[in-house]
Amino acid sequence: MSRGLGEVQVRAGAETDLAPLTDLYNHYVRETAVTFDTEPFSPAERRPWLLSHPEDGPHRLLVAQDTDGVLLGYVTSGPYRPKGAYATSVETSIYCAADAVGRGVGTLLYGALFAALAEEDVHRAYAGIARPNEASVRLHARFGFRHIGTFTEVGRKFDRYWDVAWYQKDLR
Ligand SMILES: CC(C)(COP(=O)(O)OP(=O)(O)OC[C@H]1O[C@@H](n2cnc3c(N)ncnc32)[C@H](O)[C@@H]1OP(=O)(O)O)[C@@H](O)C(=O)NCCC(=O)NCCS
Incomplete structure (x- = not known):
């Protein structure tokens, strides 16, 4: 699948993306609590994750x-x-490169994902957002996710506890 929009193209991820995908994600692992992974990945460690998305x-x-x-x-x-x-529920996850946030890339990616999933037997999408994360809350609201509850202090990273707000989107 490939879709050009302005200067940004959205397409299916491939094995050749493994190194830059790992770098992009490791930034958030190291520097932030938006993900609860605490140790950066090598590309080899991240490969099974990539291959689990045909x-x-x-x-x-x-x-x-x-x-x-x-x-x-x-x-x-x-x-x-x-x-x-x-099996009819999915959990979504979305990350922009640190120098590409706030430019509409997240909106572009979610638009393409939900267009692709429209052909699939998927009934609900869930997203867990570690609070605070205003950009993510707004992105999910834009795509019709609604807040269904919050797990309080469910994770500990950087020596403090973090809440995760769960969001649900009805797909079919
Ligand atoms: C969350 C994220 C995926 C959103 O993608 P994005 O490309 O930055 O967002 P967009 O430019 O498409 O904007 C989407 C909405 O978020 C808002 N937004 C973007 N950056 C924002 C910021 N820093 N603060 C507040 N709102 C922000 C936009 O105004 C827009 O809101 P609207 O739909 O009400 O107009 C991206 O910021 C990101 O990768 N952040 C770091 C990783 C992360 O937190 N991932 C999600 C984990 S749950």
Whole structure:
């Protein structure tokens, strides 16, 4: 899948994206509590994650790149939980490169993801947002996610506890 919009192209992620995808994510692992991973990944460690998102089906990886091929962000839909009855629910995750936030890339990626999922047997999407994260809250609101509850102090990173607000989007 490939979709150009202005100077940014959205397409399915590929193995050749592994190194820049890992770098992009590791920034947030090291510097922020928006993800609860606490140790950066090597590309080899991150490979099973990449391969768990094929080009079709409910579990997608889409990337945004500029005209020079520089990775600007990515979005995934993955399993919410492994048990069979949860197969119609996905958990989404979205990260822009640190120098590409606030430019509409997140909006572009989520638009492409939900267009792709419209053909799939997916009924609900869930997103957990570690608070505070106003940009993420606004992005999810824009795409029709609604707040369904908050897990308080569910994670500890940088020697303090963090809340995770859960959001749900109805897909079909
Ligand atoms: C959260 C994130 C994916 C949003 O993508 P983005 O490309 O920055 O957002 P967009 O430019 O498409 O804007 C989406 C909305 O967020 C708002 N927004 C963007 N940056 C913002 C900021 N720093 N503060 C407040 N609102 C912000 C925009 O105004 C827009 O709101 P609107 O729809 O009400 O007009 C991106 O900022 C990011 O990668 N952040 C770091 C990683 C992260 O937090 N990932 C999500 C984990 S749950």
